[in-house]
Amino acid sequence: MSxxxxxxxxxxxxxxxxxxxxxxxxxxxxxxxxxxxxxQSDPSFVPFLVLLHxxxxxxxxxxxxxxxxxxxxxxxxxxxxxxLETEQExxxxxxxxxxxxxxxxxxxxxxxxxxxxxxxxxxAAFLVVNGFLLLGAELLRRRxxxxxxxxxxxxxxxxxxxxxxxxxxxRAALLIGLCQVLALFxxxxxxxxxxxxxxxxxxxxxxxxxxxxxxxxxxxxxAGVLEVPSLFAPGIPLGQYLLGAVLxxxxxxxxxxxxxxxxxxxxxxxxxxxxxxxxxxALLLLR
Amino acid sequence: xxxxxxxxxxxxxxxxxxxxxxxxxxFTSTGTGTHSRHALVLGVLALxxxxxxxxxxxxxxxxx
Numbered sequence: 374m375s376x377x378x379x380x381x382x383x384x385x386x387x388x389x390x391x392x393x394x395x396x397x398x399x400x401x402x403x404x405x406x407x408x409x410x411x412x413q414s415d416p417s418f419v420p421f422l423v424l425l426h427x428x429x430x431x432x433x434x435x436x437x438x439x440x441x442x443x444x445x446x447x448x449x450x451x452x453x454x455x456x457l458e459t460e461q462e463x464x465x466x467x468x469x470x471x472x473x474x475x476x477x478x479x480x481x482x483x484x485x486x487x488x489x490x491x492x493x494x495x496x497a498a499f500l501v502v503n504g505f506l507l508l509g510a511e512l513l514r515r516r517x518x519x520x521x522x523x524x525x526x527x528x529x530x531x532x533x534x535x536x537x538x539x540x541x542x543x544r545a546a547l548l549i550g551l552c553q554v555l556a557l558f559x560x561x562x563x564x565x566x567x568x569x570x571x572x573x574x575x576x577x578x579x580x581x582x583x584x585x586x587x588x589x590x591x592x593x594x595x596a597g598v599l600e601v602p603s604l605f606a607p608g609i610p611l612g613q614y615l616l617g618a619v620l621x622x623x624x625x626x627x628x629x630x631x632x633x634x635x636x637x638x639x640x641x642x643x644x645x646x647x648x649x650x651x652x653x654x655a656l657l658l659l660r
Numbered sequence: 661x662x663x664x665x666x667x668x669x670x671x672x673x674x675x676x677x678x679x680x681x682x683x684x685x686x687f688t689s690t691g692t693g694t695h696s697r698h699a700l701v702l703g704v705l706a707l708x709x710x711x712x713x714x715x716x717x718x719x720x721x722x723x724x
Contacts, residue, residue: 455714469708480701484689599697 383617387624393565427597428622499560504648510569545574
């Protein structure tokens with residue numbers, strides 16, 4: 374990859390990682406659409422993507438650092454005590470339950486999943502699926518709003534009917550964690566499916582996004598840390614990749630702040646339509 | 661329940677060791693050598709099983 378390709382992919386990945394549009398899908402599809410000469414099956418491509426994700430995880434840690442201090446200390450306290458007493462301790466264990474499925478499947482199915490990165494058409498097809506998942510989640514939410522006689526009211530009033538993260542059940546956290554497993558396929562958005570899962574579990578949009586971002590941090594961070602040794606293989610332009618990671622982190626920070634505001638009243642629909650449209654266009658062009 | 665979780669923790673720990681020393685090659689890409697990632701995940705699962713056992717164990721109620 375050239376220097377400018379590294380920077381463009383980094384910006385794209387950072388900006389789209391937290392949007393429910395699959396950054397990985399974009400990073401796999403875009404180079405093929407632009408006829409860039411490098412191959413996604415190149416051994417340096419996955420470490421590059423993982424380093425970008427590490428930048429994103431860093432941005433999320435900065436954004437939610439107060440929460441993370443309380444989550445980590447709450448986890449240690451509750452683990453030793455053997456009982457949950459505070460909301461932060463409960464949140465810590467909700468995140469643990471939500472992280473286990475992706476951690477386990479990601480580690481054991483990694484070699485198979487890495488192979489999918491070589492097929493941009495598969496990523497494009499999954500992007501279409503991702504779009505329909507987002508639209509389906511909003512369809513179910515609207516149906517629920519109609520049942521609760523919330524139609525016609527303004528959005529903040531509708532959202533106030535739904536719950537916050539600490540009220541989430543452990544079963545619901547596991548469901549959201551299982552949704553996150555789908556994001557191991559390029560083209561399925563991690564934040565998209567976890568926000569959709571949060572909506573199905575009865576969370577407000579903004580709270581579903583917050584839980585999604587918190588859930589992302591350990592998985593993205595761990596995947597990044599585990600790939601660090603592969604970055605020191607010969608022939609990998611580490612300086613360029615690190616610069617890319619910083620850019621990705623800055624873009625992710627900006628997009629996270631935007632999304633937290635957007636989901637006060639916004640819905641997943643525009644992102645669903647975008648994913649279906651881009652996926653279909655990519656499928657047509659990537660023959 | 662506590663016993664089952666402790667047994668689960670031991671199984672995860674044993675599997676972690678087997679992956680780490682390279683004796684177990686199921687679900688791996690290389691087929692040979694040590695698999696520290698698998699070992700780490702199984703180690704974490706063993707730890708979480710022990711924490712879960714600590715949660716479900718009967719707690720003594722102290723009365724003043």
